[in-house]
Amino acid sequence: MNLVNGIASDAVSVRDRGLAYGDGVFRTFPMRSSRPVLWQRQYAKLARDCQTLNLNCPALALLDRDMASISAAEPDCVVKIIITRGDGARGYALPAAATPTRVVMTNPLPSHIRHHQETGVRLHLCRIRLAIQPALAGVKHLNRLENVLARAEWSEQEIAEGLMCDTDGNVICGTMSNLFAIKNGTLLTPELTRCGVSGVMRDLVIELAGSHGIPVQTTAIRIDDLLAVDELFVVNSVIGLWPVIALDRKAWNLGTLTAQLQRWISDAQGD
Amino acid sequence: MNLVNGIASDAVSVRDRGLAYGDGVFRTFPMRSSRPVLWQRQYAKLARDCQTLNLNCPALALLDRDMASISAAEPDCVVKIIITRGDGARGYALPAAATPTRVVMTNPLPSHIRHHQETGVRLHLCRIRLAIQPALAGVKHLNRLENVLARAEWSEQEIAEGLMCDTDGNVICGTMSNLFAIKNGTLLTPELTRCGVSGVMRDLVIELAGSHGIPVQTTAIRIDDLLAVDELFVVNSVIGLWPVIALDRKAWNLGTLTAQLQRWISDAQGD
Numbered sequence: 001m002n003l004v005n006g007i008a009s010d011a012v013s014v015r016d017r018g019l020a021y022g023d024g025v026f027r028t029f030p031m032r033s034s035r036p037v038l039w040q041r042q043y044a045k046l047a048r049d050c051q052t053l054n055l056n057c058p059a060l061a062l063l064d065r066d067m068a069s070i071s072a073a074e075p076d077c078v079v080k081i082i083i084t085r086g087d088g089a090r091g092y093a094l095p096a097a098a099t100p101t102r103v104v105m106t107n108p109l110p111s112h113i114r115h116h117q118e119t120g121v122r123l124h125l126c127r128i129r130l131a132i133q134p135a136l137a138g139v140k141h142l143n144r145l146e147n148v149l150a151r152a153e154w155s156e157q158e159i160a161e162g163l164m165c166d167t168d169g170n171v172i173c174g175t176m177s178n179l180f181a182i183k184n185g186t187l188l189t190p191e192l193t194r195c196g197v198s199g200v201m202r203d204l205v206i207e208l209a210g211s212h213g214i215p216v217q218t219t220a221i222r223i224d225d226l227l228a229v230d231e232l233f234v235v236n237s238v239i240g241l242w243p244v245i246a247l248d249r250k251a252w253n254l255g256t257l258t259a260q261l262q263r264w265i266s267d268a269q270g271d
Numbered sequence: 272m273n274l275v276n277g278i279a280s281d282a283v284s285v286r287d288r289g290l291a292y293g294d295g296v297f298r299t300f301p302m303r304s305s306r307p308v309l310w311q312r313q314y315a316k317l318a319r320d321c322q323t324l325n326l327n328c329p330a331l332a333l334l335d336r337d338m339a340s341i342s343a344a345e346p347d348c349v350v351k352i353i354i355t356r357g358d359g360a361r362g363y364a365l366p367a368a369a370t371p372t373r374v375v376m377t378n379p380l381p382s383h384i385r386h387h388q389e390t391g392v393r394l395h396l397c398r399i400r401l402a403i404q405p406a407l408a409g410v411k412h413l414n415r416l417e418n419v420l421a422r423a424e425w426s427e428q429e430i431a432e433g434l435m436c437d438t439d440g441n442v443i444c445g446t447m448s449n450l451f452a453i454k455n456g457t458l459l460t461p462e463l464t465r466c467g468v469s470g471v472m473r474d475l476v477i478e479l480a481g482s483h484g485i486p487v488q489t490t491a492i493r494i495d496d497l498l499a500v501d502e503l504f505v506v507n508s509v510i511g512l513w514p515v516i517a518l519d520r521k522a523w524n525l526g527t528l529t530a531q532l533q534r535w536i537s538d539a540q541g542d
Contacts, residue, residue: 014280014281019283019290019355019413021418027419078361082290089378090351090376092446094419103285128406129404132403132438136420145413146286146404146407149406151363151365176363223488249321
């Protein structure tokens with residue numbers, strides 16, 4: 001199912017600035033039993049990301065209506081929302097009166113998610129580096145060529161995700177996920193002030209750890225640091241939490257704190 | 272006029288990876304008297320940029336046919352070509368059999384171009400910096416949020432272009448143009464090996480200078496260097512060459528070598 005500005009449609013204008021420049025933002029999350037999971041958080045991120053781009057975020061009521069249309073047709077699916085700056089004349093200058101384009105799409109829930117949650121995943125270490133751009137760091141915008149090139153680096157079925165570093169050599173994220181490590185009982189996650197996407201599940205994990213008394217450090221992490229951690233995992237709103245069992249020649253066992261966090265996430269989502 | 276895969280249409284699929292990720296490339300150039308200006312060069316760049324993204328560039332014959340359709344309807348216009356990786360399932364992984372989407376659009380030729388060529392333009396010094404990403408440097412891809420944010424920094428009518436530096440403080444380009452300076456009779460232009468777009472008009476200017484015995488240096492340039500040059504100008508395929516007469520508090524007169532290059536460009540384009 002595809003909705004464009006609330007109406008069933010499979011097309012956007014060729015003049016849309018989302019296509020021309022990637023001038024927009026997006027979110028991806030599950031709908032389960034007709035309920036968009038962690039929806040308030042997703043909308044809050046969408047609104048914040050729109051604000052960073054100085055883009056008028058559609059009102060919650062409009063997107064609530066889209067969610068209702070979708071949940072009736074597809075109670076269990078992956079929802080993707082794209083908000084663009086809408087149509088514009090040629091040229092980078094912002095249109096005087098831009099009307100954002102609101103696209104809502106559904107996709108099937110992937111079948112391998114739970115398997116990876118239970119058995120863990122192997123990571124590929126990506127050769128392409130993330131460029132450092134503080135003005136866009138954290139934002140889930142539509143300029144995602146680095147992620148596309150990173151994901152194209154491997155095709156092995158047994159590798160579920162790629163690990164990305166920035167051009168300064170700091171570990172930042174997966175191609176589609178945020179990264180966490182546990183070292184001596186402390187939860188570590190990379191700073192996202194210079195690049196990377198700050199996801200809803202990342203925020204939730206940080207909050208859950210904090211509320212259960214686990215120390216959390218948002219910090220610079222190098223590959224050598226990462227190879228010395230006790231537990232490692234990646235998260236996003238669709239996959240939940242996948243333990244990492246291998247990166248390069250390093251291997252990890254499934255960790256106890258990782259498993260604990262999986263249960264807390266499940267509870268928080270009302271699974 | 273809008274053509275999508277050779278057929279008159281105003282719409283692309285909501286599932287197009289050009290919209291989802293900016294997974295594609297584009298070119299913009301004038302059509303004059305039914306002739307796409309410097310067309311062989313434009314197609315060569317398109318093909319090279321597609322290759323960098325590992326994207327199948329449509330055959331020249333297909334785009335030749337699009338140019339013929341457009342030239343018949345609009346003999347004088349600005350043509351924009353967008354090539355995307357086409358539709359894809361959700362996720363960054365490349366589709367197994369991607370069919371590129373080919374969009375060709377027309378826009379009116381801007382009326383102010385010649386005036387700016389004759390009287391010169393003022394530049395705004397952009398606060399946003401270009402991120403350093405060697406894997407995408409030079410490519411005119413669809414990830415252009417930095418340009419959008421840069422162009423949004425000023426609204427004064429008397430400022431025609433913005434000057435962009437990279438995050439290391441090197442001068443790189445205008446928001447929509449390449450940059451040249453003349454110092455002691457030598458033509459200088461920024462290296463584009465780490466960011467920026469390598470345009471057709473940039474190549475032409477370098478070739479024209481070389482063939483007329485003017486020394487050319489592609490080099491790192493800092494703002495302080497730029498404020499000390501004898502002549503300064505910006506180029507792109509649509510605007511041709513605009514002399515720069517002011518940047519910040521520095522002013523320049525219209526230069527003789529700049530005027531010479533304008534004439535050579537005009538001759539090379541068969542104006």
